[in-house]
Amino acid sequence: MPVHKSVKKITTHVLNEMKLKGEKIAMLTAYDYSMARILDEAEIDVILVGDSASNVMAGFDTTLPITLDNMIYHAASVVRAVKRALVVVDLPFGTYQGNSKEALASSIRIMKETGASAVKLEGGQQIEESIERILSAGIPVMGHLGLTPQSIHKFGTYVVRAKEEEEARQLMDDAKLLERAGCFAVVLEKIPAKLAEEVTNSIRIPTIGIGAGPKTDGQVLVLHDMLGITQEFSPRFLRRYHNLYSEIKGAVQTYISDVRTFKFPNEKEQY
Ligand code: KIV
Numbered sequence: 001m002p003v004h005k006s007v008k009k010i011t012t013h014v015l016n017e018m019k020l021k022g023e024k025i026a027m028l029t030a031y032d033y034s035m036a037r038i039l040d041e042a043e044i045d046v047i048l049v050g051d052s053a054s055n056v057m058a059g060f061d062t063t064l065p066i067t068l069d070n071m072i073y074h075a076a077s078v079v080r081a082v083k084r085a086l087v088v089v090d091l092p093f094g095t096y097q098g099n100s101k102e103a104l105a106s107s108i109r110i111m112k113e114t115g116a117s118a119v120k121l122e123g124g125q126q127i128e129e130s131i132e133r134i135l136s137a138g139i140p141v142m143g144h145l146g147l148t149p150q151s152i153h154k155f156g157t158y159v160v161r162a163k164e165e166e167e168a169r170q171l172m173d174d175a176k177l178l179e180r181a182g183c184f185a186v187v188l189e190k191i192p193a194k195l196a197e198e199v200t201n202s203i204r205i206p207t208i209g210i211g212a213g214p215k216t217d218g219q220v221l222v223l224h225d226m227l228g229i230t231q232e233f234s235p236r237f238l239r240r241y242h243n244l245y246s247e248i249k250g251a252v253q254t255y256i257s258d259v260r261t262f263k264f265p266n267e268k269e270q271y
Contacts, residue, residue, distance in 0.1 A: 124174025
């Protein structure tokens, strides 16, 4: 029986076993109770309460403005819905970089106030101390390398990262460092498929790709993108599994028309 079918609850150890057995890990983002419930009942392995909430829930251009309090609100809503999936929460920009004590305090707030199972941080060597301090408190950490959206003002654009040899070598070193430090998995965002494959084969912890080709141990997408709720974001790696934007808009237009033409409510829809 596949590992993910043989367990009632996905843990970081289950993800490791899945990698060992060559079973792919499916991860999606969620930010609220109702969506998280659907994802969990569909048997998604990992739910990421991503700081992409800053874009898709709050309408900001970047992930930078979202606060720790905002993330805690989203994560607690998600956790209330979830029975099976592993829930991982992004530490937002400004709550861990450059200060490992603050990184630990932010992670403790997330764990205490949401009931989530792990945190995710962006970066490699520059946040090593923060990762070690969080891990020393028994909090599992997921890494994130490649295109790290919290550093968008340093990169200047959202183009593919690590195409050049030097950046690719640095990314490989960072992946090994995250493994050594004790991270249980690492997200690889928007890097060449070949490099993602090499990283995946070079570390024992699972890699979860987004725009990183088919050879990572798992895949992640932003829920609102893969459901076609967001319209303007269309990178090559994004597969839209639905066009919910049109479906919802159509339903709302039908409702408006029914209200205006006295079709809603009908005789059965009243007391
Ligand atoms: O915030 C997020 O949604 C993420 C994923 C894109 C990996 O970090």
